Amino acid sequence: MGAAPQQVSPDQRVADFRKIFSRAESEVARVIVGHREVVRKLLTALFCGGHILIEGVPGLGKTLMVKAASETLGLSFKRIQFTPDLMPSDIIGTQVLTESDGHREFQFKEGPIFAHMVLGDEINRATPKTQSAVLEAMEEHQVTVFGTTYLLDPPYIVLATQNPIELEGTYPLPEAQMDRFIFKVVMGSPKPDELREILSRTTGTAQNKIQPLFEPARAPQSIENLKALVREVMVAEPLERYIISVIGGCTPGGPGAIPEVSQYLRFGPSPRGAQALILCAKVNALLAGRVSVGYDDIDDAIVPCLRHRLLLNFQAEAESVSSESILEQVIKRLKKPRT
Amino acid sequence: MDNPIETIGTASARIARLAAIRTMLCAIAPALTAIALGLFLEPITEVTWARYGYSLAPDRANALSLGLIGAGIVVLAAGLVMAYRAYRRANDFVAAAAELDDLLECNQEIVTFATLANPAAPESSRARRTPLFPILWRRAIALFGGLDVRREFKLEVGEPLMRSSIFAGVIAIAMVLATLGLVRASTAENREAARLRAIAEEIARSSTSSDDTALANKIRAAADALENPAMPPEEKKKRIEDAMREAKHAAEKRNISESGKNQAAGKSAAQSGKGNGKSQGQGNSSSGSGSGQGKAGTGAGQTVGGNNPGPGKGGSGNNSGKNNGGNASSKNDQNKGNQSNIELQNELAKADAQVETANAKNPGPDSKPGDDKNQGGANKPGDNQKAGGQPDPNRPGDLPKPGANGDRNIPSAGGNPKNNKDMGSNMGDTHLGEMPTSTNAQRFLKPGEKGSPIDLKDARYVMFRLPGAPTSGNGGKTILDTDRPKATTAYVNAPLAPTSDDAPPDERQLVPPRYRDMIH
Numbered sequence: 001m002g003a004a005p006q007q008v009s010p011d012q013r014v015a016d017f018r019k020i021f022s023r024a025e026s027e028v029a030r031v032i033v034g035h036r037e038v039v040r041k042l043l044t045a046l047f048c049g050g051h052i053l054i055e056g057v058p059g060l061g062k063t064l065m066v067k068a069a070s071e072t073l074g075l076s077f078k079r080i081q082f083t084p085d086l087m088p089s090d091i092i093g094t095q096v097l098t099e100s101d102g103h104r105e106f107q108f109k110e111g112p113i114f115a116h117m118v119l120g121d122e123i124n125r126a127t128p129k130t131q132s133a134v135l136e137a138m139e140e141h142q143v144t145v146f147g148t149t150y151l152l153d154p155p156y157i158v159l160a161t162q163n164p165i166e167l168e169g170t171y172p173l174p175e176a177q178m179d180r181f182i183f184k185v186v187m188g189s190p191k192p193d194e195l196r197e198i199l200s201r202t203t204g205t206a207q208n209k210i211q212p213l214f215e216p217a218r219a220p221q222s223i224e225n226l227k228a229l230v231r232e233v234m235v236a237e238p239l240e241r242y243i244i245s246v247i248g249g250c251t252p253g254g255p256g257a258i259p260e261v262s263q264y265l266r267f268g269p270s271p272r273g274a275q276a277l278i279l280c281a282k283v284n285a286l287l288a289g290r291v292s293v294g295y296d297d298i299d300d301a302i303v304p305c306l307r308h309r310l311l312l313n314f315q316a317e318a319e320s321v322s323s324e325s326i327l328e329q330v331i332k333r334l335k336k337p338r339t
Numbered sequence: 340m341d342n343p344i345e346t347i348g349t350a351s352a353r354i355a356r357l358a359a360i361r362t363m364l365c366a367i368a369p370a371l372t373a374i375a376l377g378l379f380l381e382p383i384t385e386v387t388w389a390r391y392g393y394s395l396a397p398d399r400a401n402a403l404s405l406g407l408i409g410a411g412i413v414v415l416a417a418g419l420v421m422a423y424r425a426y427r428r429a430n431d432f433v434a435a436a437a438e439l440d441d442l443l444e445c446n447q448e449i450v451t452f453a454t455l456a457n458p459a460a461p462e463s464s465r466a467r468r469t470p471l472f473p474i475l476w477r478r479a480i481a482l483f484g485g486l487d488v489r490r491e492f493k494l495e496v497g498e499p500l501m502r503s504s505i506f507a508g509v510i511a512i513a514m515v516l517a518t519l520g521l522v523r524a525s526t527a528e529n530r531e532a533a534r535l536r537a538i539a540e541e542i543a544r545s546s547t548s549s550d551d552t553a554l555a556n557k558i559r560a561a562a563d564a565l566e567n568p569a570m571p572p573e574e575k576k577k578r579i580e581d582a583m584r585e586a587k588h589a590a591e592k593r594n595i596s597e598s599g600k601n602q603a604a605g606k607s608a609a610q611s612g613k614g615n616g617k618s619q620g621q622g623n624s625s626s627g628s629g630s631g632q633g634k635a636g637t638g639a640g641q642t643v644g645g646n647n648p649g650p651g652k653g654g655s656g657n658n659s660g661k662n663n664g665g666n667a668s669s670k671n672d673q674n675k676g677n678q679s680n681i682e683l684q685n686e687l688a689k690a691d692a693q694v695e696t697a698n699a700k701n702p703g704p705d706s707k708p709g710d711d712k713n714q715g716g717a718n719k720p721g722d723n724q725k726a727g728g729q730p731d732p733n734r735p736g737d738l739p740k741p742g743a744n745g746d747r748n749i750p751s752a753g754g755n756p757k758n759n760k761d762m763g764s765n766m767g768d769t770h771l772g773e774m775p776t777s778t779n780a781q782r783f784l785k786p787g788e789k790g791s792p793i794d795l796k797d798a799r800y801v802m803f804r805l806p807g808a809p810t811s812g813n814g815g816k817t818i819l820d821t822d823r824p825k826a827t828t829a830y831v832n833a834p835l836a837p838t839s840d841d842a843p844p845d846e847r848q849l850v851p852p853r854y855r856d857m858i859h
Binding site for chain 2: 010011014229232233234235236237238239288290291292293294295296297
């Protein structure tokens with residue numbers, strides 16, 4: 001599974017993708033009750049090569065979910081608890097003076113950011129300086145320490161969490177940094193049935209062991225092959241125009257912007273939003289067994305891809321208008337080009 | 340296994356054809372409606388406006404008709420252009436793929452395939468194919484399996500026809516509105532002109548010689564002149580007189596030819612008619628013919644009505660006997676010709692009377708009372724007598740007598756009910772030369788005469804004879820001056836100005852205006 005594209009037929013590659021994705025969901029579901037949509041978006045972000053921002057109150061199993069996903073995929077996992085006194089060097093690493101064979105030298109000590117999957121817990125509690133250190137790594141897939149650049153091994157995904165409460169003493173992520181997350185998913189509280197299942201699983205003696213899908217040595221390459229497959233999914237020109245019209249429709253003063261957008265938004269999504277839409281739609285298409293994107297694939301991706309890219313104005317805040325409601329209006333009103 | 344590109348191409352061509360047909364269907368009904376309305380405007384007018392007393396002037400009718408036909412042709416041409424454009428627009432490979440996509444519900448797989456496999460697309464679009472494209476190709480083949488493009492894309496005419504009928508209705512409504520703006524209540528002149536045109540058409544239809552054609556043209560010119568408000572009355576009269584002259588000329592020629600045939604039977608009716616017709620034409624150019632005809636029963640008909648009344652008019656004239664005794668085989672044709680000619684001359688005389696009436700009603704700025712010129716060329720004293728064919732209406736013998744004799748003295752058209760047609764003139768039943776039977780004739784009392792007063796209220800026709808001015812003789816005896824100049828106005832033909840009262844035409848007193856003051 002996940003072999004090189006030149007050795008496997010396209011049909012087999014598509015089938016493998018679906019199978020791996022499905023199995024990964026199932027394995028994560030062994031330890032995470034509910035939150036299937038969050039898990040799906042996590043895996044989608046991984047195969048798109050993006051990062052994900054998870055918003056939810058503490059205790060919902062965010063860390064457990066990321067850990068379970070990394071175990072399933074055979075990827076390395078590191079967790080960073082962001083605090084106000086966390087320094088960038090604490091994350092990316094630093095030069096340490098070492099002595100060997102009689103002479104001293106500085107040796108780079110990698111920080112927790114050097115992993116395939118990094119969980120940045122409560123990223124909004126760190127200072128902007130520290131946040132930016134992480135965000136550079138997210139975008140460039142590299143870190144620079146004392147003039148030396150260190151590449152991060154692919155696949156690389158950062159999963160940052162935000163606590164929507166206890167905002168005192170936090171540093172909300174700037175818009176430019178929010179834009180670097182391909183998705184923002186919101187984890188809600190578990191439903192009663194799910195909570196009962198959580199209690200059953202975590203307070204008993206039974207232990208759910210996760211079966212890795214890949215051997216740790218082959219996992220990165222296998223996942224990279226699957227990421228390449230995602231990018232091979234085809235998009236017709238009319239659908240590209242639709243994505244462009246969605247972006248324009250969400251931009252105040254943009255072409256085709258609906259009145260609500262002009263009324264409640266300060267800024268709309270950047271081109272990264274369009275990229276995120278297409279990549280997410282491609283994963284959706286593959287999961288549906290298709291090798292071309294359809295309008296439904298795009299519509300499914302609009303809210304998670306764009307919700308954190310819309311900057312609401314004061315009026316929207318005052319009227320409790322959410323970016324999700326605006327996006328739903330955009331989806332309803334935009335026409336889908338036929339040719 | 341079909342090539343999916345060919346399938347999409349076939350669908351594209353079919354969709355384009357259907358789009359063109361639908362567009363054309365939208366245009367064809369309004370176009371045909373406009374053309375049909377334009378072509379059949381005249382019969383439509385006859386069964387609609389004309390029935391309610393409205394008429395559409397020929398020039399306006401022609402303009403409207405041409406406008407409608409032109410509009411129909413323009414709509415047809417526009418439909419063709421739009422159909423061509425619809426064909427071009429719909430003949431789109433990717434658009435056809437989108438249609439197929441919707442039809443087969445395959446989540447834009449066909450559209451994606453079409454954008455990457457469009458034969459008309461630049462090479463760069465094909466370069467966007469990925470290693471997964473073969474899957475898309477096979478998927479397209481599978482989706483098109485069992486697809487019948489002809490069955491899936493049917494020609495549905497319901498909607499375009501519905502739209503087309505709406506457009507056609509709009510055209511029809513526009514035509515009705517345009518016609519409403521153009522129609523006018525028929526005047527006497529309009530009706531008369533219409534009758535003249537009908538006669539002209541009849542003559543032109545049965546035309547056998549250039550004379551007939553010339554006559555028809557003259558009649559049409561007279562009809563046009565009659566309706567033309569801008570034309571001065573003199574000119575109108577001239578046109579009408581031209582037509583009358585032509586009609587008489589035609590009648591003479593016909594009589595000559597008929598007389599040639601009848602010579603074997605020893606009859607000279609045609610010659611008599613010819614002479615009379617000439618004298619009538621010279622002496623009474625406009626309104627005298629009816630008068631002479633009306634006197635046929637009293638003997639004057641021998642001079643005037645030789646070629647006019649004929650047996651078709653009830654047989655009151657002398658000629659009826661002549662013709663009856665003539666060549667039996669040619670009698671019907673001659674009668675028919677005579678009859679139509681009489682009808683024509685009557686109509687022309689009525690037209691002339693209309694002109695006179697209009698002129699009398701609206702005299703020009705320079706007109707003076709009693710100015711003959713402004714009275715439409717009314718008969719002048721002496722002229723009619725010189726003409727020879729015009730009897731003196733004031734002759735004592737001409738007066739209708741009360742009782743049974745009165746009936747005899749008034750020529751009747753009742754002998755042949757077929758000819759007793761009411762042509763719809765505003766002159767009531769007074770068709771020139773077709774005086775109805777007087778059933779209750781009364782006359783004014785002579786000076787000194789005693790008797791029951793006449794009741795003119797219900798009288799439909801009043802005939803006057805002007806008495807001479809009475810003078811007092813010895814012992815107060817009244818002496819009638821029989822040598823006093825007599826009024827020579829043909830009382831029957833005298834044009835009557837339309838009265839202002841609201842009485843229906845039959846109730847109006849058809850009295851010459853100059854004698855109205857005599858009636859109290």
